[in-house]
Amino acid sequence: xxxxxxxxxxxxxxxxxxxVEDMGFEAVVPPNPSPATLDLGVTHAPEYACIPFKMVLxxxxxxxxxxxxxxxxxxxxxxxxxxxxxxxxxxxxxxxxYNFEIFVFDPPLTGLWSFFIKLRRVIKTAGISWLAFVDxxxxxxxxxxxxxxxxxxxxxxxxxxxxxxxxxxxxxSCLKIVEQARSQKEIAAAREECRQLLQSIPRDNGRRPLRxxxxxxxxxxxxxxxxxxxxxxxxxxxxxxxxxxxxTQYTATDVLAHGAQDVRQLAHPYLNQFVGGxxxxxVGEAILYAQNGFDGVIQLAPFTCIPExxxxxxxxRVSRDFGIPVLSLTIDxxxxxxxxxxxLEAFVDLLRQRREQMEARSNAAxxxxx
Amino acid sequence: xxxxxxGIDVGSVxxxxxxxxxxxxxxxxxxxxxxxxxxxxxxxxxxxxxADLPEDVRxxxxxxxxxxxxxxxxxxxxxIVKNEITAHAVAARxxxxxxxxxxEIGGQDSKIIILRQGVVIDFAMNTVCxxxxxxxxxxQAARLGIPxxxxxxxxxxxxxxxxxxxxxxxxxxxxxxxxxxxxxNIEDIICGLCEALVRxxxxxxxxxxxxxxxxxxxxxxxxxxxxxxxxxxxxxQDIIIPRHFPVMGALGAALLARDSxxxxxxxxxxxxxxxxxxxxxxxxxxxxxxxxCEIVNIEEEGNLIARWGSRCGKWDTLG
Numbered sequence: 001x002x003x004x005x006x007x008x009x010x011x012x013x014x015x016x017x018x019x020v021e022d023m024g025f026e027a028v029v030p031p032n033p034s035p036a037t038l039d040l041g042v043t044h045a046p047e048y049a050c051i052p053f054k055m056v057l058x059x060x061x062x063x064x065x066x067x068x069x070x071x072x073x074x075x076x077x078x079x080x081x082x083x084x085x086x087x088x089x090x091x092x093x094x095x096x097x098y099n100f101e102i103f104v105f106d107p108p109l110t111g112l113w114s115f116f117i118k119l120r121r122v123i124k125t126a127g128i129s130w131l132a133f134v135d136x137x138x139x140x141x142x143x144x145x146x147x148x149x150x151x152x153x154x155x156x157x158x159x160x161x162x163x164x165x166x167x168x169x170x171x172x173s174c175l176k177i178v179e180q181a182r183s184q185k186e187i188a189a190a191r192e193e194c195r196q197l198l199q200s201i202p203r204d205n206g207r208r209p210l211r212x213x214x215x216x217x218x219x220x221x222x223x224x225x226x227x228x229x230x231x232x233x234x235x236x237x238x239x240x241x242x243x244x245x246x247x248t249q250y251t252a253t254d255v256l257a258h259g260a261q262d263v264r265q266l267a268h269p270y271l272n273q274f275v276g277g278x279x280x281x282x283v284g285e286a287i288l289y290a291q292n293g294f295d296g297v298i299q300l301a302p303f304t305c306i307p308e309x310x311x312x313x314x315x316x317r318v319s320r321d322f323g324i325p326v327l328s329l330t331i332d333x334x335x336x337x338x339x340x341x342x343x344l345e346a347f348v349d350l351l352r353q354r355r356e357q358m359e360a361r362s363n364a365a366x367x368x369x370x
Numbered sequence: 371x372x373x374x375x376x377g378i379d380v381g382s383v384x385x386x387x388x389x390x391x392x393x394x395x396x397x398x399x400x401x402x403x404x405x406x407x408x409x410x411x412x413x414x415x416x417x418x419x420x421a422d423l424p425e426d427v428r429x430x431x432x433x434x435x436x437x438x439x440x441x442x443x444x445x446x447x448x449x450i451v452k453n454e455i456t457a458h459a460v461a462a463r464x465x466x467x468x469x470x471x472x473x474e475i476g477g478q479d480s481k482i483i484i485l486r487q488g489v490v491i492d493f494a495m496n497t498v499c500x501x502x503x504x505x506x507x508x509x510q511a512a513r514l515g516i517p518x519x520x521x522x523x524x525x526x527x528x529x530x531x532x533x534x535x536x537x538x539x540x541x542x543x544x545x546x547x548x549x550x551x552x553x554x555n556i557e558d559i560i561c562g563l564c565e566a567l568v569r570x571x572x573x574x575x576x577x578x579x580x581x582x583x584x585x586x587x588x589x590x591x592x593x594x595x596x597x598x599x600x601x602x603x604x605x606x607q608d609i610i611i612p613r614h615f616p617v618m619g620a621l622g623a624a625l626l627a628r629d630s631x632x633x634x635x636x637x638x639x640x641x642x643x644x645x646x647x648x649x650x651x652x653x654x655x656x657x658x659x660x661x662x663c664e665i666v667n668i669e670e671e672g673n674l675i676a677r678w679g680s681r682c683g684k685w686d687t688l689g
Contacts, residue, residue, distance in 0.1 A: 032660040032661045169682065224681070225681075313578070316577075317578075328494075338437045338438075345453035349456045349490070350493065353490065
């Protein structure tokens with residue numbers, strides 16, 4: 001059986017593990033990114049590459065060392081250098097002497113034919129029919145959707161939890177339940193079970209959490225190791241977070257289509273072109289969060305990421321025009337949490353004070369005689 | 371016995387301890403080097419501040435801040451553990467009530483805090499690079515064989531400041547060396563360095579922020595007259611240096627402790643005796659999953675008092 005692996009991005013590995021196994025391959029599950037992954041990636045990547053590039057390279061080295069013979073991954077689209085990342089990874093790994101096959105799937109709309117050719121080769125290697133493949137994809141998709149749903153549910157519950165850490169612990173047991181579910185029926189049952197587990201966490205509903213939207217580059221947004229668990233940290237500080245990217249939603253709007261229309265339209269007065277990566281999205285989504293009454297926006301930008309640098313320089317204007325506080329965080333090799341925690345705590349303090357002030361003002365307006 | 375409040379700021383380079391009266395007046399302030407040993411620094415700070423205080427002082431509340439705030443909080447028994455941005459803003463507001471901009475440069479970080487009508491509305495902190503912080507100035511002073519205290523004075527003597535690349539400390543250092551080799555005098559180079567540092571700060575940390583007067587400059591680097599002058603020149607306005615500029619974080623933590631205890635709650639402060647107790651921090655790598663979290667245990671006289679570092683929450687509960 002061919003040993004197949006893939007990149008690690010948040011909890012999606014559970015969906016991809018099933019996808020690969022159901023196609024009849026042996027899945028080499030990438031380990032959770034760790035300082036060891038980082039070391040491997042940093043050692044072999046160009047110094048100036050961004051952290052997602054280095055981490056993904058580190059992950060590939062780990063799975064190749066575990067015997068993977070084939071890697072299936074998705075490509076980035078230019079014009080930023082992410083468009084060349086798949087090729088760069090392949091070249092570096094081949095130069096290091098690894099013998100393996102890599103399939104980099106770019107969004108089909110950027111080249112339908114090459115997408116089809118690659119897919120046909122993968123399916124042929126697997127030796128399954130197109131019909132069977134459709135079923136495999138559907139089940140993996142259902143699993144990925146469930147993972148996204150549970151993650152959002154957990155972030156909505158965490159700020160209310162009575163006992164700190166309950167939600168995170170329950171969420172991790174949910175991951176185990178989801179891992180076991182394979183058929184559509186089992187996935188649906190796992191959904192019910194996990195929802196119930198999360199819903200039954202003791203909560204203090206008297207709390208009034210803040211709401212913060214998180215925008216930025218996909219890898220640092222989705223991988224908790226990389227963003228130093230920003231969502232858990234904020235949740236425990238009493239903040240409900242919402243990410244601009246959840247894998248299944250993003251696949252539907254940006255990978256299989258030309259991006260969410262409203263987001264691009266909103267960004268247009270500030271940034272009227274696609275600058276690569278998620279630059280334009282970050283601007284548009286910050287505005288969307290402001291319009292939806294969020295208390296603040298946090299931007300996660302990999303160090304040296306050009307699209308996010310462009311967005312970062314525009315966000316102060318968005319912040320002023322829409323009256324929403326924005327905090328930009330640059331993500332690189334650091335694994336120390338103190339720095340990011342300080343900034344998040346200060347940001348949450350700022351948002352709380354701001355809310356109090358606004359409420360005081362509107363209460364004053366309601367008093368007769370004013 | 372008057373109730374007083376203790377504030378401790380454990381930073382990367384310095385550890386500061388302040389004791390204030392209920393009205394916010396500073397009774398004692400200690401500025402020490404952390405030297406990579408935060409536990410020792412906190413104990414030493416407590417010892418010194420105790421020796422400095424009149425006998426009849428009773429600590430009614432304690433607060434900690436700085437990057438070592440959780441550690442310090444666990445050691446002394448803090449009533450409040452607060453990030454340094456909030457602490458700095460609280461302290462600056464006490465000294466300059468209508469402050470609108472705070473520039474703060476410490477050992478390893480630099481920040482800007484924007485306030486309007488007394489409320490923090492925006493802030494930024496350097497994220498990936500320590501260019502233009504106290505450590506760099508320290509290092510350059512040592513390389514040039516000049517005591518750091520003399521640095522600012524020399525900068526003010528410059529006639530023709532040379533241009534130094536300020537974006538990265540490595541670039542700055544090699545640029546400085548090249549200019550030295552070309553024969554520029556030391557005053558001009560130091561002044562150029564101060565200007566480069568300020569330029570980098572304004573262009574990086576303070577990018578896109580509206581800097582309105584009154585502008586307060588605090589943190590250890592505010593002692594440097596060369597940097598002060600470079601800031602006034604670049605901003606075209608006067609810069610206010612608060613009286614307690616090197617210990618503003620600790621002062622803020624003490625003020626926050628005062629407000630948090632608010633006269634009606636018993637303090638969690640364990641007393642100055644903790645300075646004589648033994649604290650140990652040791653870490654281990656959890657092998658529970660591939661995250662390989664680094665778990666840190668803090669022990670007081672052999673008893674576990676705090677633990678942190680796990681991602682899944684497995685080790686968050688004590689015992």
